[in-house]
Amino acid sequence: MASLRNKFRLLRAARTAGLAGVIVLGACLGYGQTTNSCLDCHSAMPDPLGVTQEKFSQDIHAQKGLTCTSCHGGDASSYDPTVSMGAKAGFKGKIDRKQVPQLCAGCHSNPTYMKQYDPGLRTDQLDQYHTSVHGKRLAAGDSKVAVCVDCHSVHDIRPPSDPRSTVNPVNIATTCSRCHSDAAYMKPYGIPTDQFAKYNTSVHYQAMMVSGDLSAPTCTTCHGNHGAVPPGVDKVQNVCANCHVFQAQMYEKSSHKAAFDALGLPGCVVCHSNHGIHMPSDAMLGTGPQGVCMRCHQPGDRCDQARVKIQSGLMQLDGAITQADQTLSVAEASGMDVSEARLAQSQARDQLIKARVTIHTYQASLVDQDVQAGLKIAAKDEQAGKDAMVERNQRRIGLGICLIAIAIMLAGLWLFIRKIER
Amino acid sequence: MIAAILRWLDERLHLDDLIAPFRHKTVPVHRLTYWYFFGGITLFLFGVQVITGILLLLYYNAGANEAFESVQYIMTKVRYGWLIRSIHSWSANLMILTAFAHMFSVLFLKAYRKPRELTWVSGMLLLFLVMGFGFSGYLLPWNTLAFFATKVGTAMVGQVPIVGQPMMIFLRGGPQVTGATLIRFFGFHVAVLPGLVVVLISIHLFLVQRLGMSVPPKIEAEWVENPSARREMKFFPNFLLREMMAWYVAIGVLGALAAIFPWNLGVKADPFGSAPAGIKPEWYFLFMYQTLKVIPSKVWFVDGEVLGIVGCGLAGLLWLLLPFFDSEPPSRPKRWITGLAIFALMYVAGMSAYGFLAK
Structure with missing residues (x-):
């Protein structure tokens, strides 16, 4: 029994000596700094109890002067565990x-x-x-x-x-x-657990991670951060409207708003989905795999006719802008200055963007107004490119005439020189 | 009618006495005579610059807010404005090219020797001024490339020991390249440099007229050996008519370049924007730029850039004084100068090509 007591005594002595060693080492390492017995010991401990000085120094709280005791209580100035982690010092532990x-x-x-x-x-x-x-x-x-x-x-x-x-x-x-x-x-x-995978394919992810736009939406933009909730079906358009203001205003006044509400459909998400929102394209108005209208509408009905009109208008404007761009590029490659038309092309593009936004009114006549305005600008730019090419050709014809005149002058001079030197 | 007017003028001003030296002036005829044309072509291109420059002044507005737009207006709205500006820009480049060709031809034909040392010095000063024209004129459209090229170019001046910083401030009109720099460069380009050039051209032409055309030593020796081989032509009208043919060719080349490759205006300078990637100076500064690039940042204890700039300056000064190292016509010409000229030509061409190809 006595030997057993002695063994315990030995173990206690070893534990005390070990602890004293850690404390002395910690004190030596921390010489000249403010005493923080918590870090001195916990930096030597494995996870989950380990917290290194290096790690804690990165913490905004540490940088503002807070210490372990600010959250965990206790007394960081004492190396005696019974004091530093004692109830008297208000130690809360984990x-x-x-x-x-x-x-x-x-x-x-x-x-x-x-x-x-x-x-x-x-x-x-x-x-x-x-x-x-x-x-x-x-x-x-x-x-x-x-x-x-x-x-x-x-x-x-x-x-x-x-x-x-x-x-x-x-x-x-x-x-x-x-x-x-x-x-x-x-x-x-x-x-579901596929939100992250879908988000990584989205246009919002592209804007955030590829284009580096930190204002692009991420989870908390739509769901909130501290008050995180899934947006309710009737609130989806309000969430999207935070950024997509005009689309939301148009949708609110549109025939789709009442129809979606009646059917309990979640607004924007019906056509654009939620986490995996891809860059919208005119193909969404088509009847192909990306088309969204025909999921609800019937072929040939009034809405389908409007869809065809809207899509063809957008494609016509897109084609006209591309055509004008090509003509202007050819003129530029010939050294012609078409900077004014180039500037106007951005206005044509703006009209195309506007027309694509106006789609959310679901009124073909309104979309057509924007399309026609864009077509007018694109036609003018196309003409500016063609005019530049005509001028380029005139310059070359003029050059040809001048070169012929110069050649005649050279021949005349040469003949004159020969005559006077004969 | 013209003859009557000339007679009327001659009676009063005795023009014949003035023209007489030109009537007597002769040009040696040999297998290298065509090199004599380059001086005249350079002078002709300078004349083109003066005329097109005056025409551009009718519409150009110097100022950070107006310069780019005014050149754009000239290029797009002014009738034949594109032609005038393109010819001005192309002619500037061709003038520098022909000036270099003229300088190297004089060097290889040994035309700089006594008694023509001052002709060489005035010619070299003209070459420096022509490059100054290029540097100052390049900024005037106030586009991105010009802005940053000027920023780099003037910063290099700032590296010159002792006088560099004050010189840079003087050139820029402040510590940075701003609208003040543009106004200053405009002043240099249209007033200071033309004035100096006119004076130097007058001296240069007077010396050419006074001293006559140099004959390369080798050909001179051949002629001494065989006097019957010596041939000459009258400057007026024989040589001048041939020179005029070269001018017509130059007009044709300028017109073709302007019509087929109108000079690009680029994008308006944004002093707060970042420099475009791979920005390089104009081709005639490329060999100096590339030289500075290949010098290590520290050579022993000397800053590499300072070493390069001081080295380029000294090389220019030595080049200016080159005839004074080889001024004994009766003795055999010093061969090392020909060797140096070949090296210089290869260096300028090689470094320019390297600078053009380097990223």
Whole structure:
């Protein structure tokens, strides 16, 4: 029994010596810096308890002067675990997932406190979160749903403006996909998991990731961030209208609005889909695989006739602009200055874009007005290109005549020289 | 009628005395006589520049906000404006080309030797001024290429030790290339440089007239050996008529270039925009530009760019003073100068080609 007690004593002594070693090492490494016993020990620990100085120094909170104790409580100035992690020092230990939003809100929902760091920062995140599907499920006891740290990361939280942040616009879709593309994780909720894959094929993804337009839509643009919810069927056009203002205004006044509402169809999504929105093309008005009108309409009906008129008008304008471009390019290649017509071509293109937007009125006569205006400009530009080519030819004819005159002069001079030198 | 007017003038001004030297002036005739034409062609192209330049002045507006638009107006709206501007631009390039050809022909034919040292010096100064015309005129349409070429060119001047920075500020009219630079370059192009050129051309022509045409030493030796082989033609009218034929050819070439390849205007300069990729100076500065590019950024402890610019300046100065290293006509001409001339020609051609092909 005594030997057993001795063995325990030895083990305790070894543990104390080891801990003292870690503390001394930590103290040596931290000499000259503010004492942070938490990092001194936890930087030597494996995950999930490990937090290195390097990692924590990247955190916006650390940069603003907050420490581990700001969230976890305790006393970072003491290397005695019984003091630093003692109840007396208010040590909270690992924060329970359900408590995370409340903990973060302790500061982030306090306008007075947050003002000292960034007067422009919002402080309604917790209220927003309570309205979200994530917040509601968490309140109902589902701890699998996203809490603050799932999106913003933990111990290396960067501001959203930092390209390395998990909530920077270019990273948001990937961050959401960590859960929403995980079929096993999402199985209990019965919602699709292909949103990320579809988004990666979309025109919005192209704008964001290929063209580098950080204002292009990502998940949170349509679903919200802290108050993330799926837009309801009747709200879809409101979401799209945030950017596509004119299309939404036209749709609101159109015959499709009433029809879609009556059928319970989700507005814009009916033709454009949602996550995998591709660049719209005139083929959407056609009867081919990309065509969308004939999914509902019957061949030959009044709407189908309007569709044909709209599509042919757009194709005619598109063709006229391309033709004028080609003519102007040939003139330019001949060295002719057609910059004015080139400038006007952009107006013709604007008309084509306008006509494509006017489609959302679903009135062929209105689309035709824009098409005709564009055709007029394109015809003028085409004529400018042709005129430039006519002038080019006239210049060459003039050159030919001048060269003949010069040749005659040269011959005359040569004959004269020969005559006087004979 | 014309004869009557001439007689009337002669009675009062004694024009015959003035023309007399030209009547007596002769031009040696040998297998290399055609090189004598290049000076006259360069002078003719300068005349074209003066006439087309004056016509362009009728519509050109110097100013960062108006220059590009005024040239665009000349190219598209003014009757035959495209022809005048294209001829002005093409003629400028051809003039620099013929000036270079004239310089190298004088060098290879050893026409720079005593007593023609000052003719060479005035000719070299004219060549520098012609390049100055090219540099200042290039900016005037205020397009992107011109803007950045001027930015690079004037920055190079700024690299010259001690006087570089003040010179750059003087050229630019401030620390940056702005509308003030355009106004300044316009002034150089239409007032300062033409004035200097007219004075130097007068001196150059006076010296040519005074000293007569040089005969290459080799041909001179042949003629000394065989005096019956010596042949000459009268400058007026025989040589002048032949020169006129060359001028007609030059007009034909200019007209063809202007009609088939009208000079491009490009895109209006945007001082806040970034320089277009692969921007290069005009072909006649390309050999200097490429030389500066191939020099390492540091040569021993000297900045490579400074070394290149100072080196180019010294080379120019030595070139200007070249006749003074070879001025003993009775003795055998120094061969190393011919070797140097061949090297210079190959260097200029090689570096220009390298600069043209390099990315």
